[in-house]
Amino acid sequence: MSAQVKLLVADDEAVVRRFIRAVVEKEGLPVSEILEAANGVEAVALAARHKPDLALLDIRMPGLSGLEAVNLIMKQRHDIRVYVISAYDEFDYARAAFKAGVCDYLVKPVRPAQIVDIVSGAVRLLEETSRPHAEALPPLVQAVSDFIAARLNQHLALEEIARAVFVSPCHLSRKFKALTGQPLSAFVQDRRLERAAELLRTTDESVTEIAGQVGFTNPSYFATCFKAAHAQTPQQYRKIHRSQS
Secondary structure, three states, X not given: OOOOEEEEEEOOOHHHHHHHHHHHHHHOOOEEEEEEEXXXXXXXXXXXXXXXXXEEEEOOOOOOOHHHHHHHHHHHXXXXXXXXXXXXXXXXXXXXXXHHOOOEEEEOOOOHHHHHHHHHHHHHHHHHHHOOOOOOOOXXXXXXXXXXXXXXXXXXXXXXXXXXXXXXXXXXXXXXXXXXXXXXXXXXXXXXXXXXXXXXXXXXXXXXXXXXXXXXXXXXXXXXXXXXXXXXXXXHHHHHHHHHO
């Protein structure tokens, strides 16, 4: 049986709260409980009392704004996934929301498919977190690693990776470095060069072909990066490792 999440919905418009509840019920989403708040003060109180896994908060509410509520709620529980909903598609609002650590900034009207994606992502991460691991990567790092591994021949933008693992680019960048000790861009390049080394050892494909397969459009730049990582040119690396096999 899949995990279920506890969802907090905070919006001063009752119609919005009813809409989100209706989507959850109609789609049969794995939500164990929906907590409803009509303002920021209620949202913070409910979060403290019930410890939700996921929160959808309007950015403008009486009492406390959505951003003020986000900051207080995330101090209570660092692993809660928070999404801000706003009628305003404005850069300053979005920047402040991401700086506060929210997963995404949604502009009203929110579509049912967005709610399905948000809940599904929260459930998936909850299942990974609760699954027993033996020296396993943190769930976020594993999800990123799996996504990258399947797309090494493509350009990988931070925004695309963040979208795939259901977090904001800002949150992913900060959290990934905290978990791994290296920036995401360095992690991506390491995976590209590891795969290149494997191909050099096990195939007869040219260096140019291998460079393209691991996402480098410039073979010369690939050779420079490879030598910096392995202290050998791709040709030297292939010759040495072929002679050892």
